[in-house]
């Protein structure tokens with residue numbers, strides 16, 4: 001794949017998403033589509049292999065990843081075996097759009113929390129574990145709540161978990177707010193360029209304090225779950241006064257997800273990182289020709305991107321490279 005904008009075209013069901021998924025697996029160590037790695041293996045086979053060669057900035061990078069039924073997943077970067085395929089994530093940033101990602105804008109709050117918590121990890125790797133650690137503290141507190149409710153332990157036993165939920169929860173809220181503050185101006189700019197005026201990312205939630213957690217203890221004991229904290233917060237994605245979750249059109253929701261990806265890509269570069277690889281699957285449908293043109297121009301400026309489409313004419317701009325996907329073969333168009 002050459003730098004700039006690469007367009008991969010081919011009929012439905014030919015393997016375009018497959019190609020894009022392979023690039024994601026080869027650069028991130030996991031599929032954007034499924035958590036079940038066995039689904040990556042071709043029907044009737046017992047293993048699959050993805051090899052990716054390229055550059056990270058100016059440094060050559062070669063990744064080889066193998067998934068074998070019964071033996072799990074392993075990867076090598078520049079010939080050296082990795083302890084875990086997840087390490088690839090700290091080597092390269094890959095941002096992906098698939099139609100599923102519309103859930104970030106139109107789905108339930110959990111989809112947005114998960115999305116922005118991954119952004120935290122990409123933008124400040126030191127805090128990549130924060131959301132997971134907080135989640136674990138909530139689970140521990142919930143288990144403790146149920147033990148207290150059933151009379152198997154005293155209320156005192158809850159205190160350390162309450163303290164931990166408050167501490168990690170406060171850190172997580174701060175990290176999310178900081179990340180939204182960083183992303184916000186870039187998001188607004190990209191959204192406006194794509195025709196969504198006054199784009200805004202707003203955190204909906206507050207840091208949980210020990211006092212606030214204690215105050216609702218009776219209710220928490222009754223329900224057996226912690227009813228306060230960033231595991232219940234949301235991010236409002238808006239254009240002006242319109243919350244796009246409820247009031248955005250399909251196309252606008254798509255533009256908002258794209259503006260988020262572009263905002264993060266720019267931010268990574270601004271903070272001295274290497275421009276991420278953008279993988280945009282089926283992104284052009286639902287967008288009018290003007291917006292497709294603006295998107296293509298912006299994407300080409302951000303770094304390297306692969307866009308899939310059923311027909312080259314869907315992109316009203318010349319890609320830097322045009323790939324034709326046919327059964328089992330990807331060929332550069334003449």
Ligand SMILES: Nc1ncnc2c1ncn2[C@@H]1O[C@H](COP(=O)(O)OP(=O)(O)OP(=O)(O)O)[C@@H](O)[C@H]1O
Pocket residue numbers: 010011012013014015016017018019039040041042043282310
């Ligand atoms: N594990 C597998 N082994 C073999 N074939 C598979 C496997 N998983 C999916 N397929 C098939 O691979 C084909 C290519 O799928 P893919 O999603 O890449 O097509 P596409 O070119 O993106 O099509 P569309 O334009 O409709 O999005 C599909 O017919 C799918 O059923």
Ligand SMILES: [Mg+2]
Pocket residue numbers: 016017018281282
């Ligand atoms: Mg597809």
